[in-house]
Amino acid sequence: MYKIMTPGPTQVAENVYKARSLNCTNPDLDVAFVEDYKKLCLKISSLLNTKAETLILGGEGILGLEAACASLTEEGDRVLVIDNGVFGRGFKDFVSMYGGNPVLFTGDYKETIDVNALKAYLDTDHDFKYATVVHGDTPSGMLNDAASITKLLKSYGILTVVDAVSTLFGESLDVSNIDILCGGSQKVISAPPGLTINVVSDDAKSAINNRKSPIRSFYANLKVFFNYYEEKWFPYTMPISDINGLRAAIENIENDNDILERHRKIAKATRQAIINSGLKLYANSGYSNTVSVFEVPEGITAESILETMKSDFNIMIAGSFDVFAGKIIRIGHMGNNCRVENVEETLMALDKTLNKLGFKAKASLYEEFRKCLN
Numbered sequence: 508m509y510k511i512m513t514p515g516p517t518q519v520a521e522n523v524y525k526a527r528s529l530n531c532t533n534p535d536l537d538v539a540f541v542e543d544y545k546k547l548c549l550k551i552s553s554l555l556n557t558k559a560e561t562l563i564l565g566g567e568g569i570l571g572l573e574a575a576c577a578s579l580t581e582e583g584d585r586v587l588v589i590d591n592g593v594f595g596r597g598f599k600d601f602v603s604m605y606g607g608n609p610v611l612f613t614g615d616y617k618e619t620i621d622v623n624a625l626k627a628y629l630d631t632d633h634d635f636k637y638a639t640v641v642h643g644d645t646p647s648g649m650l651n652d653a654a655s656i657t658k659l660l661k662s663y664g665i666l667t668v669v670d671a672v673s674t675l676f677g678e679s680l681d682v683s684n685i686d687i688l689c690g691g692s693q694k695v696i697s698a699p700p701g702l703t704i705n706v707v708s709d710d711a712k713s714a715i716n717n718r719k720s721p722i723r724s725f726y727a728n729l730k731v732f733f734n735y736y737e738e739k740w741f742p743y744t745m746p747i748s749d750i751n752g753l754r755a756a757i758e759n760i761e762n763d764n765d766i767l768e769r770h771r772k773i774a775k776a777t778r779q780a781i782i783n784s785g786l787k788l789y790a791n792s793g794y795s796n797t798v799s800v801f802e803v804p805e806g807i808t809a810e811s812i813l814e815t816m817k818s819d820f821n822i823m824i825a826g827s828f829d830v831f832a833g834k835i836i837r838i839g840h841m842g843n844n845c846r847v848e849n850v851e852e853t854l855m856a857l858d859k860t861l862n863k864l865g866f867k868a869k870a871s872l873y874e875e876f877r878k879c880l881n
């Protein structure tokens with residue numbers, strides 16, 4: 508078993524594993540399950556300070572992104588896709604798959620979205636049914652100011668879909684202008700992969716309820732959940748053990764009073780250590796507190812770094828994919844990974860790995876991390 512320090516899936520706590528192994532009832536027929544599900548959904552909404560309704564769907568994080576697009580998109584709808592990363596751009600496929608017409612607002616992948624530039628763009632064109640925004644674009648560690656962006660979009664009457672799969676509960680986020688927020692079980696929440704969370708505003712519900720055409724999906728469809736509580740009936744059998752695990756993970760977050768501050772502190776120290784060691788951070792702005800990303804130094808391959816970390820130290824960190832494949836390395840300090848001792852162990856191993864591979868560091872990542880924490 509590797510120690511996982513990847514930007515999702517993350518380390519799972521013992522009480523979450525235990526909760527997943529509890530005896531389970533028939534979730535289709537036992538109304539106690541409906542009550543427990545509802546309570547967990549209410550708890551998630553309350554932790555996010557919103558009255559918008561949380562729904563938990565059986566399926567990986569991607570299902571939430573697809574369900575949001577499938578539920579909102581009708582034939583020919585213009586949708587603004589805000590793109591400064593792999594997940595940002597990826598939304599265009601979900602939009603077109605369901606008959607929409609995606610219009611890209613593309614930014615530099617090394618920079619956070621410039622809200623003023625977006626405003627200037629919207630002044631010339633704002634005829635969009637909804638817009639998609641990624642809070643933390645994990646493949647590059649890019650953080651966008653989703654609160655300001657959604658506030659701006661709503662001021663033009665545009666509905667907002669936000670992918671916060673990798674940031675939810677690890678970064679502070681004002682969700683008040685988000686119509687469909689997407690989260691997943693396997694990132695900061697630190698439960699195994701398998702569940703997606705959609706938090707749906709009243710505006711999103713009316714847009715979905717007032718569609719002229721039916722939603723072109725059953726599984727990626729939020730509407731089929733809208734009356735589950737009144738009808739005591741789910742559209743399909745809910746994965747009860749996954750939900751029991753999620754409940755324990757959410758309770759861990761509820762009881763963790765300094766989770767945001769810990770992410771902020773550890774991320775800041777990790778970035779500073781990367782700079783001080785002579786490595787180069789990938790981005791120029793928009794640093795997420797859930798993952799740190801640096802460029803693979805010249806003369807070394809990403810694969811050799813990842814393999815040495817595994818073979819010599821039993822630690823798994825991540826490379827990246829798509830346009831970033833082979834170019835960058837990611838340390839996922841999110842959720843349960845985000846503990847000083849985990850990051851210390853990882854950086855100590857990375858010091859030795861880079862040294863073995865011939866990188867001449869200016870300083871030790873581990874030492875610099877410790878210095879920067881204080």
Ligand SMILES: *Cc1c(COP(=O)(O)O)cnc(C)c1O
Nearest residue numbers: 567568569594643644645672673
């Ligand atoms: C992890 C993640 C998802 C879910 O995607 P998977 O590749 O299936 O794990 C969606 N959006 C973002 C930003 C993510 O980090």
